[in-house]
Amino acid sequence: MISCSDCPPIVLNKMIDHWKARKWSIEQLSSQITKKLSCKLCPKKNQNLFETQCPHENITLEEFFSWRQNDVDNNNPLRNYKPEEFSCYIDYKYMKDISPMEHMKAVDWGVFGFPDRDGRDSTIWIGTEGCYTNCHYDSYGFNLVAQIQGKKRWILYPPWESSYLYPTRIPYEESSVFSEVNVKNPDFERHPLFKKANPYIVTLDPGQVLYVPPQWWHYVESLEDSISINTWIDISEDSESRVSEAVTRCLVSLLLEARQQLNQVPTADDTWINPGEEILPLDANIQLLQFALTSSYHRDADKETNNQEKLCKALQNIPVRNKDTTLKGKRKWIGNTETENCKSTRMCVHDKGDNSDTVNFKEKLCSHDVDVQSSQGEDIPYIVMVERENKDEEKETSVKHQTTDLCRSSLETCSSHSTATLFEKLVKSVLHPKVIEATVKELNQ
Numbered sequence: 232m233i234s235c236s237d238c239p240p241i242v243l244n245k246m247i248d249h250w251k252a253r254k255w256s257i258e259q260l261s262s263q264i265t266k267k268l269s270c271k272l273c274p275k276k277n278q279n280l281f282e283t284q285c286p287h288e289n290i291t292l293e294e295f296f297s298w299r300q301n302d303v304d305n306n307n308p309l310r311n312y313k314p315e316e317f318s319c320y321i322d323y324k325y326m327k328d329i330s331p332m333e334h335m336k337a338v339d340w341g342v343f344g345f346p347d348r349d350g351r352d353s354t355i356w357i358g359t360e361g362c363y364t365n366c367h368y369d370s371y372g373f374n375l376v377a378q379i380q381g382k383k384r385w386i387l388y389p390p391w392e393s394s395y396l397y398p399t400r401i402p403y404e405e406s407s408v409f410s411e412v413n414v415k416n417p418d419f420e421r422h423p424l425f426k427k428a429n430p431y432i433v434t435l436d437p438g439q440v441l442y443v444p445p446q447w448w449h450y451v452e453s454l455e456d457s458i459s460i461n462t463w464i465d466i467s468e469d470s471e472s473r474v475s476e477a478v479t480r481c482l483v484s485l486l487l488e489a490r491q492q493l494n495q496v497p498t499a500d501d502t503w504i505n506p507g508e509e510i511l512p513l514d515a516n517i518q519l520l521q522f523a524l525t526s527s528y529h530r531d532a533d534k535e536t537n538n539q540e541k542l543c544k545a546l547q548n549i550p551v552r553n554k555d556t557t558l559k560g561k562r563k564w565i566g567n568t569e570t571e572n573c574k575s576t577r578m579c580v581h582d583k584g585d586n587s588d589t590v591n592f593k594e595k596l597c598s599h600d601v602d603v604q605s606s607q608g609e610d611i612p613y614i615v616m617v618e619r620e621n622k623d624e625e626k627e628t629s630v631k632h633q634t635t636d637l638c639r640s641s642l643e644t645c646s647s648h649s650t651a652t653l654f655e656k657l658v659k660s661v662l663h664p665k666v667i668e669a670t671v672k673e674l675n676q
């Protein structure tokens with residue numbers, strides 16, 4: 232089994248021209264999506280506030296659009312925010328919750344190997360120039376992101392550089408691990424290891440789709456008013472992440488209960504929990520942990536469908552080219568020549584030897600002088616690799632999938648524990664001297 236986390240992000244071009252959603256604009260959507268939506272407003276002078284530090288309002292897309300046109304009436308909740316001072320982001324909205332039914336088929340992930348996925352499995356992000364999502368990684372799966380309107384810049388970091396990014400679970404958001412670093416304006420005294428981080432940077436234009444590999448960190452900012460639509464696709468390693476997430480939820484609910492006992496409940500905004508997160512009581516979370524452990528233990532990896540392989544297959548005949556090569560006439564498939572780079576462009580999860588079903592992305596990306604028998608000129612789909620910014624530094628290739636220390640050695644024993652034993656194990660692992668030592672170090676800083 233090859234880890235799927237050590238392949239780089241790629242940009243897929245001309246693959247969504249057939250989507251109805253490809254033609255959407257904020258103006259058009261403002262008459263079609265009529266529900267009130269929560270949005271975050273962030274002062275433009277500080278591009279690194281956590282969601283818990285920004286004001287939120289409930290608005291219609293129509294109110295958003297007229298605010299952008301400097302046409303606000305007294306009922307518009309945005310009337311007190313100046314567009315030149317604040318960015319506004321209607322982020323992370325499941326289309327099935329907010330969009331009319333006819334929008335569901337306007338999105339179609341079939342060309343990427345997922346014919347059953349459409350708007351019902353997608354999330355939409357609508358924001359002004361300057362809006363952003365702080366640096367984080369998603370605990371589950373991989374991500375396909377389609378840019379619909381406006382340009383967006385993605386700054387990505389590989390999972391093997393996690394220690395340079397100072398991960399934190401506060402503010403808490405289910406399945407998002409945030410970085411403490413202000414990646415746009417880092418404080419190297421507080422985060423000295425960040426100097427070693429190697430970003431991969433890409434600006435997405437409308438019509439492009441970004442593949443974000445599992446557990447890659449990303450900071451995202453809109454360079455123009457923009458719409459994007461994405462789908463997160465599960466992978467077999469998610470069962471491990473589900474255990475980590477369940478442990479985190481148990482600890483968060485435990486600490487929230489402790490906070491209540493200490494009468495430390497905030498009167499205004501809660502800086503521990505991202506807006507919209509619902510925290511269940513501890514006993515419910517312990518049960519969910521039990522369930523995650525049992526499913527993780529009983530899963531049959533051989534029977535699982537491999538979604539990364541599906542993506543590989545869907546992309547196998549799509550040429551890879553350099554950003555700058557033209558598509559006319561005979562051309563090369565541009566891959567990376569160095570063996571080490573080729574290794575890192577692997578996308579498939581299973582190495583099945585001679586099995587002809589196996590799609591070897593690495594070989595494809597490393598092939599050269601391939602004649603392209605195409606008369607379709609500029610209109611055919613193609614792939615562009617997202618490149619690393621600092622190429623001179625050594626790349627560490629060993630990627631460790633995030634696992635929890637709790638029960639690492641014996642999932643079987645652990646999944647059969649009673650609530651009481653599981654809770655005791657949880658408390659013991661939190662009270663582990665190594666954790667205490669790290670805590671003391673943190674408190675002394």
Ligand SMILES: O=C(O)CCC(=O)C(=O)O
Pocket residue numbers: 322356363364369374376449451452459461
């Ligand atoms: O587009 C954004 O602002 C963030 C998107 C994101 O974090 C994601 O798709 O995982």
